[in-house]
Amino acid sequence: MDNKDIEKQVIESYQNDEKMMILIYAQWCINNGHDPRELYQKAYPDQMKNAALNEALELTVSKEESEEIPNQTVINVLQLxxxxxxxxxxxxxIDQANKNKKLHRH
Incomplete structure (x- = not known):
């Protein structure tokens, strides 16, 4: 394997991992009642459309069909x-949801 092949594999691996990160984010949003596009737009107002996010949204399932995605997992993959x-x-x-839960308990 030469350097070009290794470089190509590294790039493909990164792109696949990035797609998984976006899918985790999108599914977490759906599971928690957030609009993935809206939240993304707030974070990155200068980016018009995100094709990768649109692709990921096609792969998401309903909250009922999804496995739970822990809050810390989505934070970790985004930061990674x-x-x-x-x-x-x-x-x-997450903080707002936790605050709302505490308010409803009292």
Missing amino acids: FGNDDLAFLVQAE
């Missing part, structure tokens, strides 16, 4: 790929 602004907004949504 440098989506810190989006991770920050996701964390804010």
